[in-house]
Amino acid sequence: MTSKIEQKLRSVARELLEQGKVGTIVGYEAGSLKFTNTPLITKDKEAADRLVINPFIINNLSVFLKDIGGKVGVVAKGCDIRSIVSLIQDKQLARENVVIIGVPCAGIIDLDKIEKLMGKDRDELDDIVRENDKVIVTVQRSKKEYPAKDVLIDSCLACDQPKIKEYDILLDEEATVVCDDEASRSLIKKLEAMPPAQRWEFWKSQFERCIRCYACRQVCPACYCKRCFVEETEPAWISPLPKWQDNLIFQVTRMMHVAGRCTDCGACERACPVGIPLHSLSKKMAEIVQELFEYQAGTDKDALPLMAAYESKEAEDLIR
Amino acid sequence: MTQEPNFEPKILGFLCRWCSYAGADLAGTSRKKYPANIRIIKIPCSGRIDPLLIIRALRNGFDGVLVSGCHPGDCHYQTGNYRARRRIAITKKFLEYMGIEPERLQASWVSASEGGKFAEVVAEITADLKKLGPNRLFNDK
Numbered sequence A: 001m002t003s004k005i006e007q008k009l010r011s012v013a014r015e016l017l018e019q020g021k022v023g024t025i026v027g028y029e030a031g032s033l034k035f036t037n038t039p040l041i042t043k044d045k046e047a048a049d050r051l052v053i054n055p056f057i058i059n060n061l062s063v064f065l066k067d068i069g070g071k072v073g074v075v076a077k078g079c080d081i082r083s084i085v086s087l088i089q090d091k092q093l094a095r096e097n098v099v100i101i102g103v104p105c106a107g108i109i110d111l112d113k114i115e116k117l118m119g120k121d122r123d124e125l126d127d128i129v130r131e132n133d134k135v136i137v138t139v140q141r142s143k144k145e146y147p148a149k150d151v152l153i154d155s156c157l158a159c160d161q162p163k164i165k166e167y168d169i170l171l172d173e174e175a176t177v178v179c180d181d182e183a184s185r186s187l188i189k190k191l192e193a194m195p196p197a198q199r200w201e202f203w204k205s206q207f208e209r210c211i212r213c214y215a216c217r218q219v220c221p222a223c224y225c226k227r228c229f230v231e232e233t234e235p236a237w238i239s240p241l242p243k244w245q246d247n248l249i250f251q252v253t254r255m256m257h258v259a260g261r262c263t264d265c266g267a268c269e270r271a272c273p274v275g276i277p278l279h280s281l282s283k284k285m286a287e288i289v290q291e292l293f294e295y296q297a298g299t300d301k302d303a304l305p306l307m308a309a310y311e312s313k314e315a316e317d318l319i320r
Numbered sequence B: 001m002t003q004e005p006n007f008e009p010k011i012l013g014f015l016c017r018w019c020s021y022a023g024a025d026l027a028g029t030s031r032k033k034y035p036a037n038i039r040i041i042k043i044p045c046s047g048r049i050d051p052l053l054i055i056r057a058l059r060n061g062f063d064g065v066l067v068s069g070c071h072p073g074d075c076h077y078q079t080g081n082y083r084a085r086r087r088i089a090i091t092k093k094f095l096e097y098m099g100i101e102p103e104r105l106q107a108s109w110v111s112a113s114e115g116g117k118f119a120e121v122v123a124e125i126t127a128d129l130k131k132l133g134p135n136r137l138f139n140d141k
């Protein structure tokens, strides 16, 4: 069944393509697995009818924008819009070349969390619906209710910018997110309480599992360098072999390179095939940036990027 | 960290050529004494510093890293040191979160006329790092 918001999106997308206001539409269509979606990138107005909006539109589609070229209409949630704004701030994207189709988002449902709570595979579930602060899962006509904050993805729980500020078309009225910053930073809190040596051991054990697939980098809208330092050969900054030391250096350097541009969208953590808790790095970085420089990534398209801006007096206590 | 009685930390210094590098020179020509624990790399401006250079030095066995540039307002490229300061501050905090002691990354403003300050800075951070012990973080296989 097509929802009202989907109908609106489809007609908006069709119109944009028909009138030549955009050359390409980037959105979501139903994926091959139950409940999941897959990006739809199309120039064909007929394909607009395949566009979907549901509580599982997890991908941050802004990652595709730079490579498409021309005018692009993109379906974007609040957090994705922050990534777009950040790209505009970095002059990687011109504002007039994107038509932002804003989707008010009440938080994305984490299918892994649902599977764990239900003890069932997603294929065995009949329906999952969001109703205000609850999520209702139906299996063979019996319903189970969960508080939304138990089943939303971690980066949604940390969302503090649900209000969409930058858009061209807004598909619906504002949605209310259920946030739980404490829950979203529970691992950070645990780590902060540890002595440094223990923290190091924790991260070491995580990066021993990293296979250097670079999926985290590929899905990241802030990682837009044409040539990443890991692929430099003269000098070779880090060994290409997946040794934990180099895996850790790769990720730490990546995080520092995206500081002030990373919106903690959570795409890297979700892409990681070995489950390294990258959100606990990206969120911590966002907290550091906020604390030191009162800066939030992607919230003001006219602001100078974090690393290009400065105040004459700041962080002086860290320098001799 | 286990204490080693005669531990001599290895420090890598990235010094801006216009100020701190000249300051280090002045320390030498004016016969100021400072610990020989520091190895120096000349950089065009403190703004050249990339967190990657810092973490790679630690990975390659240095016990600490010093980045030193012109005082605020004195950078020969106007704003290089301001940008370096943001990067250094973030790197320090983030490395701490990873479990790398913040003392292992040091930064200072040393002008070309501050040979004495350069000697002091090196002496202080050498003492700090002696207390901290060797950087074995990246050692085990």
Ligand code: SF4
Binding pocket: A216, A219, A220, A221, A222, A223, A258, A261, A262, A263, A264, A265, A266, A267, A268, A269, A282
């Ligand atoms: S580093 Fe991760 S959380 Fe941050 S913008 Fe990139 S993909 Fe999103």
Ligand code: SF4
Binding pocket: A209, A210, A211, A212, A213, A214, A215, A216, A217, A251, A271, A272, A273, A274, A275, A276
């Ligand atoms: S996605 Fe995970 S396994 Fe792949 S390179 Fe990134 S951290 Fe390593």
Ligand code: FES
Binding pocket: B016, B017, B018, B019, B044, B045, B046, B047, B069, B070, B074, B075, B076, B077, B078, B080, B081
């Ligand atoms: S020229 Fe010395 S810090 Fe920029």
